Amino acid sequence: EIVLTQSPGTLSLSPGERATLSCRAGQSVRGRHLAWYQQKLGQAPRLLIYGASTRATGIPDRFSGSGSGTDFTLTISRLEPEDFAVYYCQQYGSSPGTFGQGTKVEIK
Amino acid sequence: QVQLQESGPGLVKPSQTLSLTCTVSGGSISRDGYYWGWIRQHPETGLEWIGYIYNSESTFYNPSLKSRVTISADTSKNQFSLRLNSVTAADTAIYYCVKEYCSPSNCYAFFDSWGQGTLVTVSS
Numbered sequence: 001e002i003v004l005t006q007s008p009g010t011l012s013l014s015p016g017e018r019a020t021l022s023c024r025a026g027q028s029v030r031g032r033h034l035a036w037y038q039q040k041l042g043q044a045p046r047l048l049i050y051g052a053s054t055r056a057t058g059i060p061d062r063f064s065g066s067g068s069g070t071d072f073t074l075t076i077s078r079l080e081p082e083d084f085a086v087y088y089c090q091q092y093g094s095s096p097g098t099f100g101q102g103t104k105v106e107i108k
Numbered sequence: 109q110v111q112l113q114e115s116g117p118g119l120v121k122p123s124q125t126l127s128l129t130c131t132v133s134g135g136s137i138s139r140d141g142y143y144w145g146w147i148r149q150h151p152e153t154g155l156e157w158i159g160y161i162y163n164s165e166s167t168f169y170n171p172s173l174k175s176r177v178t179i180s181a182d183t184s185k186n187q188f189s190l191r192l193n194s195v196t197a198a199d200t201a202i203y204y205c206v207k208e209y210c211s212p213s214n215c216y217a218f219f220d221s222w223g224q225g226t227l228v229t230v231s232s
Contacts, residue, residue, distance in 0.1 A: 035218040044204055044222035045155070056220065088155060092217035096170045099155035 002027055002091050004100035012108040019076040021103045023089035028069045030093030036065055036074045039102075040085045048087075049074065079105070110135040112205045112223035120199075120230050126192040130205030130223060131185070138164050138183040143208035143215050146179065146190045148201040149225070156201075157217075160208065161188055195230045202227050 003026040013019055023034065032052035037045035047056040049065035052072055062077040076083055084107050089100040116128035130144070137144055145160030159169035161179045169177050173192070181188040192199060207221040 033216065033218075044225050045219075046222070047209070047218065047220050050209065050216070050218050090155070090218060095168075095217070096172075097157045097217045099157075101154050 001096055001098050002029065002094050004089055004091060004098055006087075006089060006100035006103045008103060009101075010104045010106060012106050013079055014108045015079050015081055017079050019074075019079055019083070019105055021074040021076075021087055021105075023067075023072040023074070023100050025070045025072075025091060027094075029072070029091045032068050033091060033093030034065075034067070034072050035090045035092065036063075037088045037090065038083075038085045039088065045088060076105075110207055110221045112207065112221055114203060114205050114223045114226040116226060116228070118227055118229060120195055120228060121232050122196055122230055123194055126190070126195050126199060126203075126228055126230070128190045128203055128205075128226065128228070129187050130189070131187050132207075133186070135207075136183075137181055137186055137188055141215060142210060143217075144181070144188045145206050145208060145219070147204045147206055147219070147222075148199075149204070150198075150201045158190065158192075158203075160217075162215075197230050200228065200230045 005024045007022045034052045036049040039045040053065045064075045086102045086104045111133045113131045120126045143160045143162045146158040164181045176193045178191040202225040204225045205223040206219040209220040
């Protein structure tokens with residue numbers, strides 16, 4: 001199965017700042033089949049991005065995804081107070097689908 | 109908008125069977141081409157895909173759990189269920205039922221609808 005490694009483990013930023021989260025795959029992700037989710041404390045994950053760069057329905061355009069092959073990035077252009085959460089990447093190009101271990105974005 | 113809700117015991121004894129049910133509203137589980145599944149989240153090891161059911165009877169499981177897992181559907185109740193046999197403490201996790209994303213032409217193994225999750229603890 002494909003191992004996904006997210007970095008950094010924790011990102012400490014202030015509202016209004018730009019957040020850049022990395023997801024690196026142990027082998028190439030077929031077809032840019034990579035998704036990003038946001039999870040807040042006590043809640044289920046919420047789909048943000050799929051196909052590496054397509055925003056899910058209702059997701060603000062401050063969230064953007066990029067990358068291909070083994071290196072993918074989630075960017076939050078200007079952090080809003082509600083964006084402080086844990087973010088996970090997931091590859092679905094190879095079975096079984098696998099998740100990264102998460103990046104926590106916390107208020108500095 | 110599809111909504112999913114997990115239900116089942118929050119405490120299971122070691123070696124016994126974990127059983128959970130997901131009730132779906134706002135959509136039919138018997139709709140052709142829709143995939144309904146289970147994911148769990150361990151405190152230490154993170155998110156793990158368990159498996160899915162589609163067309164009400166076809167199933168596909170994570171190889172790491174395949175020998176212990178059964179997913180089934182009850183279309184009359186618009187529910188699908190998870191059974192995990194021979195549980196140990198390592199099966200303690202939050203269990204989510206999920207729906208895979210489907211475009212008009214295809215389905216993909218990422219998840220656009222999630223239940224709220226239910227914590228299952230394996231302990232004597």
